[in-house]
Amino acid sequence: MINYKELYTRFLNCQCSKEEAKLLLEHFRSEEGDMELVALIESRLAEETDITELAAEDQQIISLIGRRIEKVTQRRYPRLKRWLPYVAAVLLAGITLSGLLWGTYISSYFMNERPIDVASDDILPGGNRATLHLGDGQVIALNEDQNKIILGEDHITYGNGAIPVFGQHEFRSSSFSDTLTLTTPRGGTYQVTLPDGSNIWLNANTTLKYPTRFRQEQRVVFLEGEAFFEVAAQFSRQSMHKYRIPFKVISHGQEVEVLGTKFNISAYKENMHMQTTLTEGKVRIGIHSSRPVSSSPTKNVMLMPGQQAVVYDQAIEVKNVDTEPYIAWKDGFFHFDHVLPKVAISELARWYDLDVTYEGSVPEVRIFGIVSRDKPLHAVLKSLEKSGLAFKLVRSSGRNKLIILGEDRL
Template sequence: MDPHGDRYALFEKYLSGACTPKEIETLFHHFGVAQDEAALRRLIRSALLERGQADAELHARVEAFTERVGERLWVETAKERRFPWGWRLVAASLTAAITIGAMAYLLVKSDEPAAQLVSEYGGEVLPGGNRATLTLADGRIIELNTEREGIVVGDEITYVDGSDVLRQTIKAEKQRPENDSNIQYAVLTTPKGGTYQVVLPDGSKVWLNAATSLSYPLSFTGTRRIVELEGEAYFEVREQRSATDGRYINVPFVVKTRGQEVEVLGTQFNISAYADDNETKTTLVEGKVNVVIAGAATALQPSEQATLRSGDLEIKEVDTTPFVDWKNGLFSFNETGLRDAMSQLSRWYDLEVTYGEAVSETYFFGKIKRDKSLSNVLNILRKSGLNFRIENSGEQDRLIVLP
């Protein structure tokens, strides 16, 4: 016997409006049971996606369900800052769908198997992978090995497994000032559909997302460790101390992006600063950083995010997980708007995205593995209300979002 069969039956009874007050209390209890997340996800998916194929009758029942629990459930979920998987996440999505309008709900867990589909133009768009180029100070461009995950910069440049990238001894005067024009810089660049890692000369680690470039010195000298970023990267910065005037001082690590600097000593954080975005987001996972704009510094605490938009800085507390999940191979949607979600797909699958007329705003919740083909991802999002067409013109794939 299915140990969860009574829950399926109870949920179906609730959808039909036939539950007693005591049974409703039982369902509210299940909303908060984290260890039952997998069973409850299957229950929701079965009730809303598989039965009835979202026909008019099912839609009406879902709407009635939401109206009955909306206010009470919204109060419950408002207490949950991190929106865990399971009943709370799905129910919050359903409530918002009624109260806000065109809200989609992504109800398929990323580790559930999905059939490999063929895109409508007859081909398949594969996911990104380990792709990057390394540009050296003398202009040489090295195509990095796609079978490796990253490089280590030291006296030589090697892959993380110790094999050679470039065997070149770097001789640097340790007291050379940071503004010395003779300092050698390298640029690590990922294309659309690429990701790569680098261990910097001080031992700090950086993960680059797709369509990102990181400029860094081949040897850190002076009183600050400075790198420059365009795109998105996750940093694990190691503390470094330097002997100056007979005493040891901390050497700040500085990330320069468009319109701001982020100064740290030792910490973990994510910066998203794409040139085609109208905002720069700095998300602190642990430690402490200063976001410096026009000489004015603002300190961030763990789980805080600084958003720079048109010269204005907004600080808010966030669940950091959705902003760093890309590093762990996931698309992570937490009330993510349509265009933001499509931007993620565009960078990872090297797509051009266009929008038809009167495309309404849609929001997505959930996680999908980034190692899936494009058609698999779109098949999941289609269930959340995404309408689209895929075209191919020469070497460029185009995703057209439809009303």
């Protein structure tokens, strides 16, 4: 008879063989094994686990994993709820590999390790990089030591109150125009606070167009790329009636009307679909019959918290999702949740500004994990290597090129 408790202990100490780790995972997938896993975690909690001594990055990972575990355990095992931070700490200590946590109990033993060919110095992660385009043609390169601009009624400042600089001079409100465009490059991210108090986080390779002043009847912004929105409620009066001023996000024929506050939109041109993920409040997704936005959408769906709308051309699919993987970028993490390699690699390409090519047959594995976006590329690739992928990094004509090697090219 197999002693799963002993096997679990060996797994946490990275002493399992690949075959033993597979056996352990299959056992924990069963109903009996699932209950045994909870018991093993509880017994592990009896050991000394001081999460206050962990690094800040590990603390953030614990927070993410704790929320993820809670969704799975709170209904079946309510007694575990108050122990979640410590459960996450135990798991982190046991199966964190090069900064990557492979699910709740997913082992790195499943995959073979292969060396990564790095042509020269490592590639650093992206940072606070963006440009602000004015309607009169001026372009302001925003300060990389700052991470946010605030748009007031008649002025623009950084989060610390400083005024952006254009050339050798401070930017002044006389340069204002009806529409401003905030753009992040590949490898860049930035935040903006709009005049109504709404906060928007822009991911890499994203463009947001918005007015210097919203009209009384509605608030409209235009998005290409990915952004997280935290929309402030704004009200107006007509005669004796008070009503909420709508906030709309337009992207490639999709119209998101905000009826709540917090949501994420991914609308990159190179993707075949758009994703809107709601974390709080309500939003209405509308699809127009053609690319130009018409007066009224031809299709509408309503999203509730924990739901995601995926738009393929004129079709809308609504599904329940764990929202954490879709908003983790805002908090400084890649959160891969059962994704195919091309999905994970496309995120890396935008953040590290890479040209990507595939050679040979790439394994159709599923990738699980959380890894900090502050890490240099080599560290992230070493983590993804555990999934069975192999990489070659070269530089040509001033560009960084990442080659993903299929099994027939190894």
